[in-house]
Amino acid sequence: MTTTEQPPATGQGGGRRPLAAGAGLLSAGVALGAAELVAGLIGPQSSPVVAVGDTVITLVPEPVKAFAIATFGENDKTALVVGTLVVLALYAAVLGVLALRHRTVGVAGVALFGVVGAAAAVTGPAGGPLDALPALAGALAGVAALLALLAPLTVPTAGAAHPRPGDRTPPAERLRTSLGAGDRKGAGLDRRRFFLIGAAAAGAAVVTGGAGRLLLRRFHVGEARADLVLPAPASPAAALPAGADLAERIVGLTPLFTPNREFYRVDTAITVPQISPADHRLSLTGMFDTPRSYTLDDLLGRSDVIERDITLTCVSNTVGGRLAGTARWLGIPLGALLRENGIRPGSDQLVCRSADGMTIGAPTRSALEVEDAMIAFGMNGEPLPVEHGFPMRMVIPGLYGYVSACKWLRGIEASTYDAFDAYWTQRDWAAQAPVKIASRIDTPAPLRRFPAGRRAIAGVAWAQTRGIGAVEVRVDDGPWLPARLSPQVDADLWRQWVLPHDFAPGSYQLTVRATSAEGEVQTAERAEPFPDGSSGLHSIRVNAT
Ligand SMILES: Nc1nc2c(c(=O)[nH]1)N[C@H]1C(S)=C(S)[C@@H](COP(=O)(O)O)O[C@H]1N2
Ligand SMILES: [Mo]
Numbered sequence: 001m002t003t004t005e006q007p008p009a010t011g012q013g014g015g016r017r018p019l020a021a022g023a024g025l026l027s028a029g030v031a032l033g034a035a036e037l038v039a040g041l042i043g044p045q046s047s048p049v050v051a052v053g054d055t056v057i058t059l060v061p062e063p064v065k066a067f068a069i070a071t072f073g074e075n076d077k078t079a080l081v082v083g084t085l086v087v088l089a090l091y092a093a094v095l096g097v098l099a100l101r102h103r104t105v106g107v108a109g110v111a112l113f114g115v116v117g118a119a120a121a122v123t124g125p126a127g128g129p130l131d132a133l134p135a136l137a138g139a140l141a142g143v144a145a146l147l148a149l150l151a152p153l154t155v156p157t158a159g160a161a162h163p164r165p166g167d168r169t170p171p172a173e174r175l176r177t178s179l180g181a182g183d184r185k186g187a188g189l190d191r192r193r194f195f196l197i198g199a200a201a202a203g204a205a206v207v208t209g210g211a212g213r214l215l216l217r218r219f220h221v222g223e224a225r226a227d228l229v230l231p232a233p234a235s236p237a238a239a240l241p242a243g244a245d246l247a248e249r250i251v252g253l254t255p256l257f258t259p260n261r262e263f264y265r266v267d268t269a270i271t272v273p274q275i276s277p278a279d280h281r282l283s284l285t286g287m288f289d290t291p292r293s294y295t296l297d298d299l300l301g302r303s304d305v306i307e308r309d310i311t312l313t314c315v316s317n318t319v320g321g322r323l324a325g326t327a328r329w330l331g332i333p334l335g336a337l338l339r340e341n342g343i344r345p346g347s348d349q350l351v352c353r354s355a356d357g358m359t360i361g362a363p364t365r366s367a368l369e370v371e372d373a374m375i376a377f378g379m380n381g382e383p384l385p386v387e388h389g390f391p392m393r394m395v396i397p398g399l400y401g402y403v404s405a406c407k408w409l410r411g412i413e414a415s416t417y418d419a420f421d422a423y424w425t426q427r428d429w430a431a432q433a434p435v436k437i438a439s440r441i442d443t444p445a446p447l448r449r450f451p452a453g454r455r456a457i458a459g460v461a462w463a464q465t466r467g468i469g470a471v472e473v474r475v476d477d478g479p480w481l482p483a484r485l486s487p488q489v490d491a492d493l494w495r496q497w498v499l500p501h502d503f504a505p506g507s508y509q510l511t512v513r514a515t516s517a518e519g520e521v522q523t524a525e526r527a528e529p530f531p532d533g534s535s536g537l538h539s540i541r542v543n544a545t
Pocket of ligand 1: 263264265266269312354360387388389401402405407
């Protein structure tokens with residue numbers, strides 16, 4: 001198709017361009033709907049929208065990722081999806097306008113999108129050749145919709161510039177007739193047909209997209225998860241004394257245990273892997289004498305099931321931040337599992353692989369020596385929630401999640417730091433990252449006004465594997481005042497702290513600092529999360545009136 005075959009886009013009928021932009025948008029909708037429908041038949045990993053988003057996450061530079069986590073927190077993925085859709089919408093609208101004059105550009109633009117989507121899906125961690133189909137089907141449908149929608153915007157009118165075979169009109173004459181035709185208001189533009197086809201396209205997009213979504217639900221593992229019966233632990237968690245949770249009496253204080261649905265979530269998965277427990281295998285490979293693989297039932301049926309209370313923290317947590325949570329985990333001791341496979345002394349790194357392609361490098365030594373390191377399948381009395389790694393994940397107390405807590409775990413390769421850089425290490429985060437001592441003021445809330453008088457200053461502090469020995473609070477430049485702590489039941493569990501204080505009306509700066517049970521005082525030196533975790537004291541301004 002050549003460009004001269006299309007009547008001019010301007011000067012005719014008016015409003016042609018906005019309609020063409022609309023045609024682009026509608027075609028994108030049709031493409032996405034068709035892709036989702038085919039993805040519904042093939043599987044969630046083949047959905048081009050998700051695959052492209054995943055690829056974007058993998059490719060964006062670290063500062064952008066850090067900014068996204070800092071700005072949007074757990075909504076970072078929603079922000080990404082919305083951002084992607086906005087970019088896609090702009091692209092589609094521009095493409096529509098360009099295609100008005102140059103059909104080839106429109107077709108090529110949609111095809112390009114199909115190829116990008118197909119490539120992303122095929123090369124994804126769970127991708128195969130078949131996963132190209134949704135994107136390609138989407139592109140085909142998108143092209144068809146675009147051409148159909150543009151046709152009524154460029155209806156050939158009488159005397160148009162097409163030289164019919166045998167037409168002897170001189171070129172200049174032909175041009176004049178063509179312009180003349182265009183001068184008539186609305187000529188070459190069939191609005192009614194455009195809106196009819198547009199409505200059909202919108203309907204098709206909604207119906208196919210919705211059907212795709214419904215079909216994708218059958219890949220969800222919620223039922224299999226609900227049917228799972230967890231074993232009783234051979235070694236239960238340390239008993240908590242009555243009244244151990246100070247949050248029962250102090251409004252605004254973080255509870256000792258974080259309910260699963262409130263547990264912070266950090267990962268690179270736009271849609272969480274849906275792993276059918278019956279098909280799942282945990283494979284040990286690499287530097288083992290007798291490596292084997294395990295089904296979930298193998299793990300559930302073992303006699304060495306442990307239950308432990310462990311606080312998990314993210315390296316991206318800023319001072320005073322909320323990327324930390326505590327759960328009662330149920331699982332198998334990691335050290336025992338590694339030893340029974342004959343782990344070789346030369347391994348210093350375990351490369352943990354998840355079903356979504358993530359690699360997390362954990363120190364072999366911690367896996368063997370940290371008490372309570374485990375392969376977990378239970379969290380707060382339930383099977384692991386899908387978002388938190390169902391059916392199994394690793395938990396190693398004392399290390400940030402990105403070097404210890406691989407979710408959707410399907411492989412442990414005994415390796416070395418020399419031989420392999422894991423995902424975050426490739427992005428310049430520290431290869432080894434023990435959790436730094438941290439403390440946080442939960443209440444009073446910063447800047448919010450509260451009535452003067454006696455009230456609690458309270459929060460949490462953590463120093464996994466070492467335990468918290470003391471927490472002190474300073475009001476303005478006063479002395480460090482010792483806070484009361486929740487019972488020390490396990491070094492891996494954070495401790496709540498509380499300090500009742502008499503506030504006269506006024507504004508105060510409150511600062512908290514913790515000391516580990518080993519006597520190490522939390523440093524006041526400020527560090528950003530990158531590359532191995534934030535440090536510094538949490539300090540807030542509060543107002544009593
Ligand atoms: N497969 C996979 N596992 C992962 C991650 C991930 O992106 N993918 N993120 C890690 C990080 S950075 C943290 S802090 C913890 C968070 O675990 P949670 O989401 O259950 O709180 O999971 C870790 N395990
Ligand atoms: Mo993290």
